[in-house]
Amino acid sequence: MGIGKVNAPGPGLIPFGAGALLILFSLATVFEANSGKKAKERYHLFRGKRWRTALLVLITLFAYALVLDVLGFIMTSFVTLTVLFKISERQSWKIALGASVLTTGFSYFLFDYLLKCTFPRGFLGF
Amino acid sequence: MDLFSVILGGFGTSLSLANLLYCFGGVLIGTLIGVLPGIGPVGTISLLLPVTFHLNPVSAIIMLAGIYYGAMYGGSTTSILVNIPGEAASVITCLDGYQMARKGRAGAALGISAFGSFIAGTIGVIGLMFLAHPMAKFALKFGPPEYFSLMCLGLTILTYLGRGSMLKALSMALVGLLLSYIGIDVITGRPRFTMDMVTLMDGVGLVPIAMGIFGISEVLINLEEVVKRDIFETKIKGLLPNREEWRRSTGPILRGTLIGFFLGVLPGGGAAISSFISYGMEKKLSRHPQRFGTGMIEGVAGPESANNAAVGGSFIPLFTLGIPANVVMAVLLGALMIHGMIPGPTLLAEHPEVFWGTVTSMYLGNAFLLLLNLPLIGIWVKVLKVPYKILFPLIILFCLIGAYSLNNRTFDVVIMLIFGVAGYLMRKFGYEGAPLLLAYVLGPMMEQALRQSLLISYGSFTIFFTRPISAASMGIALALIGSYFLPFLRKRRLDLQEETA
Numbered sequence: 188m189g190i191g192k193v194n195a196p197g198p199g200l201i202p203f204g205a206g207a208l209l210i211l212f213s214l215a216t217v218f219e220a221n222s223g224k225k226a227k228e229r230y231h232l233f234r235g236k237r238w239r240t241a242l243l244v245l246i247t248l249f250a251y252a253l254v255l256d257v258l259g260f261i262m263t264s265f266v267t268l269t270v271l272f273k274i275s276e277r278q279s280w281k282i283a284l285g286a287s288v289l290t291t292g293f294s295y296f297l298f299d300y301l302l303k304c305t306f307p308r309g310f311l312g313f
Numbered sequence: 314m315d316l317f318s319v320i321l322g323g324f325g326t327s328l329s330l331a332n333l334l335y336c337f338g339g340v341l342i343g344t345l346i347g348v349l350p351g352i353g354p355v356g357t358i359s360l361l362l363p364v365t366f367h368l369n370p371v372s373a374i375i376m377l378a379g380i381y382y383g384a385m386y387g388g389s390t391t392s393i394l395v396n397i398p399g400e401a402a403s404v405i406t407c408l409d410g411y412q413m414a415r416k417g418r419a420g421a422a423l424g425i426s427a428f429g430s431f432i433a434g435t436i437g438v439i440g441l442m443f444l445a446h447p448m449a450k451f452a453l454k455f456g457p458p459e460y461f462s463l464m465c466l467g468l469t470i471l472t473y474l475g476r477g478s479m480l481k482a483l484s485m486a487l488v489g490l491l492l493s494y495i496g497i498d499v500i501t502g503r504p505r506f507t508m509d510m511v512t513l514m515d516g517v518g519l520v521p522i523a524m525g526i527f528g529i530s531e532v533l534i535n536l537e538e539v540v541k542r543d544i545f546e547t548k549i550k551g552l553l554p555n556r557e558e559w560r561r562s563t564g565p566i567l568r569g570t571l572i573g574f575f576l577g578v579l580p581g582g583g584a585a586i587s588s589f590i591s592y593g594m595e596k597k598l599s600r601h602p603q604r605f606g607t608g609m610i611e612g613v614a615g616p617e618s619a620n621n622a623a624v625g626g627s628f629i630p631l632f633t634l635g636i637p638a639n640v641v642m643a644v645l646l647g648a649l650m651i652h653g654m655i656p657g658p659t660l661l662a663e664h665p666e667v668f669w670g671t672v673t674s675m676y677l678g679n680a681f682l683l684l685l686n687l688p689l690i691g692i693w694v695k696v697l698k699v700p701y702k703i704l705f706p707l708i709i710l711f712c713l714i715g716a717y718s719l720n721n722r723t724f725d726v727v728i729m730l731i732f733g734v735a736g737y738l739m740r741k742f743g744y745e746g747a748p749l750l751l752a753y754v755l756g757p758m759m760e761q762a763l764r765q766s767l768l769i770s771y772g773s774f775t776i777f778f779t780r781p782i783s784a785a786s787m788g789i790a791l792a793l794i795g796s797y798f799l800p801f802l803r804k805r806r807l808d809l810q811e812e813t814a
Contacts, residue, residue, distance in 0.1 A: 198500065201494065209491070237536065245730070248733075252726045268706050287706075294711075294714060
C-alpha cells in the first residue's frame with residue numbers, strides 16, 4: 188500500500204513508522220534484559236502457579252466459541268459453566284450442575300428476553 | 314446562554330425518572346464490580362456497551378459514567394477490609410486502610426473514604442462544569458497539528474507514569490496503534506492488514522480487545538493465584554470518623570482533590586496515578602512519615618479523594634477535545650461514537666444535554682453512592698464473601714455474552730479470547746494493557762491528524778514545532794521520552810516509583 192511521499196502521505200505511512208519504532212523498542216528491550224545487573228534476577232513465571240487451571244479454562248472457552256453456533260446458546264453455556272464450576276476446586280456435581288442451570292437460565296432471561304440480544308439457536312431448535 | 318440556565322437544564326435531563334434509574338443502576342454496578350476482584354471498570358463498561366445500544370445516548374453515558382466513579386467507591390471497601398484492592402485506583406488504600414481495620418477502626422476508614430470520595434467527587438464535578446466551557450472555546454482554535462501533538466503527549470505521559478519499564482509501555486502503545494489500523498483506511502478507503510478476511514474489514518473492535526485484556530486475562534491471572542482471602546471478621550461500627558480523625562483528614566482530602574482533578578485533566582493521567590501521588594505527598598508533608606503504613610487516616614483520606622476527583626477531571630479532555638485521558642475514557646469515547654456523537658469542542662454546542670445531563674447526574678450519583686456505601690456497607694461485606702470459584706464462571710459468561718451480542722457473531726468472541734491470551738501473557742511479562750488500549754482508540758484520530766497536518770505543511774514535519782501549542786506538547790513529550798534514556802534522570806524516575814510503591 189506504500190508509505191506515499193512526504194507531501195502526499197499514503198495509507199502505509201503511520202503503520203510503517205509505528206512498525207519501525209516497534210522493532211527499535213523491541214531490540215532495546217532485549218538489550219536491556221540481557222545487560223546490567225537486572226539480567227541475573229531471573230524468576231519463574233509459571234512455577235508455583237496453577238497455570239494448568241488457567242490453560243484448561245482457556246481451552247474450554249475456545250471450545251465454547253467453536254460450538255456456540257452449532258449447539259446454540261443454552262446448551263453450550265450450560266456445559267461450559269458446568270466445566271468451569273468444576274474446574275477450579277473440587278465442587279460437588281450437585282452444586283456445579285445446579286449453579287449452571289440457574290446461571291444459564293438467568294442470563295438467557297436477562298439478555299435474550301429482557302434486553303433482546305438474540306442468541307444463536309442450535310440445531311436442536313433452542 | 315448563561316451557565317446557570319444550562320446547569321438547570323442539565324438537572325432537568327438527569328432528574329427524569331429513567332435517567333435517575335440508569336444513574337442509580339450505574340453506580341450500583343460500579344460499586345459491585347469495585348468490590349468484586351477480577352473485573353474492573355474498563356471490562357465492565359465495555360461489557361455493558363452493547364446493552365446500551367437501544368438506550369438514548371444521555372442515559373447510556375450517565376450509566377456508564379456511574380460505573381466508573383461507582384467503582385472508585387467500591388474498590389476502597391475491599392482494600393480496607395480484605396487488603397485486596399478491588400481495582401487499580403485503590404491499591405494504595407490497602408496500606409493504611411487495612412491497618413486501620415485491624416486496629417478496630419474499619420468503620421472510620423470506610424467512612425472517611427466515602428466522605429472523602431463524596432467531597433472530592435463533588436468538587437471535581439464543579440471543576441468540570443466551570444472548566445469545560447473555556448476549554449471547549451480554546452480547543453476550537455486547535456488544528457490537526459495540535460491534536461496530533463496532544464495525543465502524542467497523552468500517550469507519552471501514560472507510558473511515563475505507568476509502572477515498570479517505559480520501553481515496554483511504549484511498545485504496547487505502538488502495538489495498539491498498529492491494531493487500530495486494521496480495517497479500511499479512512500482517507501483512501503483501502504483495506505489494510507485484513508488478510509483478505511471480510512470480518513476484519515471494519516477492524517478488530519474496541520470491546521473485544523478491552524474485554525480480552527481487562528476481563529478474561531484478569532480472570533486467568535486470578536485463577537492461578539492460590540490466595541486465601543480472609544475477610545476481616547469484625548463488627549463494623551461507628552462509620553462516622555471522630556473529631557480528631559476529621560481534623561487530620563481535612564487537609565489530605567482537599568489536597569487529594571486538587572491533585573486528582575488536575576492529574577485527571579492531564580492526558581495520560583488518571584485515577585490510579587493520582588492516588589499514588591496523593592499518598593506520596595501526604596507522606597512527605599506528614600510530621601510522622603514513618604508511621605504511614607500502620608493505619609494513618611491521612612493515607613486513606615488523600616488517595617481516596619484523589620481518585621474520585623480524577624474522574625471529574627478526566628471528563629474534561631473527553632468532552633472538550635475529544636481526546637480520552639485514560640483507558641476508561643477511551644471506552645466511553647467509543648460509546649459516544651457508537652451513539653453518533655463526535656466528542657470534541659462542538660459537542661457542548663450541538664448536544665448540550667449529553668454533557669450537562671452527564672455532569673449533573675454525577676452530583677446525584679455521588680449522593681447515591683454515599684447512601685449505598687455507608688448504611689449498606691454490610692451488604693457489600695457479604696458480597697465480598699462470595700468465593701471466587703463461584704464468581705469467575707459468571708464473569709466469564711458475561712464476557713462471552715457481551716462479546717457475542719456486540720454484532721451477534723462468534724467472531725468477536727474469538728477475538729476477545731485471543732486478546733485474553735495476549736493479556737494474560739502481557740501481565741506475566743510485565744507489559745501493561747492501558748497504553749495498548751488508549752493507543753488503539755487514539756490511533757485513527759492520530760493518523761488522520763498527522764496526514765492532514767502533512768497535507769497542510771506540504772510534507773514538512775516542522776509544522777509540529779512551529780505552532781506554539783503543538784510545539785509545547787511535542788517538546789514535553791520528547792523530553793519525557795528523552796529523560797528515560799538519560800541515566801541520571803532515569804534513576805530519578807525509578808526512585809519516584811519506589812517511593813510511591
